[in-house]
Amino acid sequence: MHRILAADLARLPELLDATRRAAAEALAALDDRPVVPPQDAPRPTPLPERGTGTEAALAEFRARWEPRLSASAGPRYLGFVTGGATPAALAGDWLTAAHDQNSNSAMDGAGQHLERETTGWLRELFGLSDAHTGTFVSGATMSNTAGLAIAREWLGERLGVSPADEGVAALGSVRVLSGAPHSSIAKALSVLGLGRAALVPVPTLPGREAVDPAALDRALADTTGPAVVVANAGTVNTVDFDDLRAVAALRERHDFWLHTDAAFGAFAALTPEHAHLVAGLDASDSVCVDLHKWLNVPYDSAVQFTRRRDLQSRVFANAAAYLGPLGPDPDLVHLTPENSHRLRALAAWFTLRAYGREGHREIVERDIACARALGERLDRDPAFRLLAPVRLNVVCFTLAADPDPERLTALREAVAADVFVTPTVLGGTAGLRAAFSNWRTTPADVDRAAEALRAAAKEIA
Numbered sequence: 001m002h003r004i005l006a007a008d009l010a011r012l013p014e015l016l017d018a019t020r021r022a023a024a025e026a027l028a029a030l031d032d033r034p035v036v037p038p039q040d041a042p043r044p045t046p047l048p049e050r051g052t053g054t055e056a057a058l059a060e061f062r063a064r065w066e067p068r069l070s071a072s073a074g075p076r077y078l079g080f081v082t083g084g085a086t087p088a089a090l091a092g093d094w095l096t097a098a099h100d101q102n103s104n105s106a107m108d109g110a111g112q113h114l115e116r117e118t119t120g121w122l123r124e125l126f127g128l129s130d131a132h133t134g135t136f137v138s139g140a141t142m143s144n145t146a147g148l149a150i151a152r153e154w155l156g157e158r159l160g161v162s163p164a165d166e167g168v169a170a171l172g173s174v175r176v177l178s179g180a181p182h183s184s185i186a187k188a189l190s191v192l193g194l195g196r197a198a199l200v201p202v203p204t205l206p207g208r209e210a211v212d213p214a215a216l217d218r219a220l221a222d223t224t225g226p227a228v229v230v231a232n233a234g235t236v237n238t239v240d241f242d243d244l245r246a247v248a249a250l251r252e253r254h255d256f257w258l259h260t261d262a263a264f265g266a267f268a269a270l271t272p273e274h275a276h277l278v279a280g281l282d283a284s285d286s287v288c289v290d291l292h293k294w295l296n297v298p299y300d301s302a303v304q305f306t307r308r309r310d311l312q313s314r315v316f317a318n319a320a321a322y323l324g325p326l327g328p329d330p331d332l333v334h335l336t337p338e339n340s341h342r343l344r345a346l347a348a349w350f351t352l353r354a355y356g357r358e359g360h361r362e363i364v365e366r367d368i369a370c371a372r373a374l375g376e377r378l379d380r381d382p383a384f385r386l387l388a389p390v391r392l393n394v395v396c397f398t399l400a401a402d403p404d405p406e407r408l409t410a411l412r413e414a415v416a417a418d419v420f421v422t423p424t425v426l427g428g429t430a431g432l433r434a435a436f437s438n439w440r441t442t443p444a445d446v447d448r449a450a451e452a453l454r455a456a457a458k459e460i461a
Contacts (some may be wrong), residue, residue, distance in 0.1 A: 179211025234265020
């Protein structure tokens with residue numbers, strides 16, 4: 001064994017303890033460090049010929065890179081829809097690395113069994129029936145891609161062909177209908193060979209991002225052969241929800257696969273006040289839920305649910321002697337594009353076991369309350385105006401006067417030390433989004449964010 005590697009092995013408990021201290025210090029400093037520090041990159045260094053060991057590597061990381069990392073694990077990182085990592089999820093993720101499992105085969109199957117238990121808990125959390133089976137993937141983009149890959153095979157089943165075997169050309173022209181799809185849907189269609197042009201926009205309800213069911217009905221009537229409908233349970237800008245029951249009811253007259261993108265909107269099921277927003281989710285043929293958002297597990301983690309695991313394994317089956325037969329209950333290697341993946345389920349298992357439905361409901365309800373509070377503060381401030389009502393956990397707003405992208409960029413950069421928000425455009429108007437999904441966020445963070453925005457708006461005026 002290399003002498004430095006051997007020395008690190010001999011000191012492993014000491015090195016892990018030093019790493020623990022570094023992690024604890026970084027987390028303890030989240031309130032004081034800039035949410036997004038200045039974006040200067042250190043001068044690149046050449047690959048070292050001789051290493052210096054873990055202790056020196058840790059010291060260099062802390063000096064060169066740690067100060068440049070954002071406080072994305074903290075309570076005022078409101079860009080995108082970024083959760084943090086609950087204490088239990090962090091513990092689970094550390095153990096994931098320590099045990100270093102690639103549990104995709106029944107020949108070494110403990111990790112598979114843990115993942116199945118965890119997806120069962122998640123299915124129950126989101127109100128899905130046991131007709132759905134779940135599989136962990138890396139994020140919402142991969143979850144949407146996997147769901148649409150299964151939909152692609154379903155289209156083939158309806159037409160008497162198998163695109164998994166014969167190629168996507170066997171399907172001919174395909175139409176994928178949606179009101180306000182996430183950008184990952186078009187990306188998935190590109191990856192799957194269906195093409196971005198297959199995505200057909202359907203009119204939404206007036207002043208909404210939710211699809212107009214009557215317009216969807218007409219679009220389906222104009223479609224020859226089976227189609228795919230992508231419903232939205234929580235849109236990016238305004239967290240709007242399609243009427244999932246009304247969309248599913250259209251299957252009485254039209255032949256289509258229903259994929260629902262519920263990346264973070266699925267968590268509305270946890271709160272009685274908002275559970276009606278996801279009523280009908282179980283009728284979906286496939287469902288996307290992103291876990292590194294509101295479940296607050298570390299990146300990367302999402303789950304993909306479907307009613308047609310048989311089609312899923314037909315798409316992703318991997319034939320190799322060392323993998324063993326496919327069997328009636330497919331190993332995970334046959335269910336996603338990955339032949340191997342880390343035991344992502346462990347972090348989710350830990351946080352669900354540690355805090356249960358009640359604990360995660362409290363996180364969701366507190367984040368919703370914080371979003372409402374920020375929306376109310378901005379609505380009262382003459383410098384701002386809301387671009388949409390605060391339906392759940394996202395505040396979409398802009399400057400009341402001259403909301404051009406340059407001024408909004410200046411505003412966003414001016415508050416970056418205290419709060420991180422991201423740019424958007426809604427109805428042709430440039431704006432900003434503040435998305436609440438972190439388990440640490442409290443009303444005090446809302447006050448600090450609102451005050452920073454108020455002061456910055458006054459300054460750039």
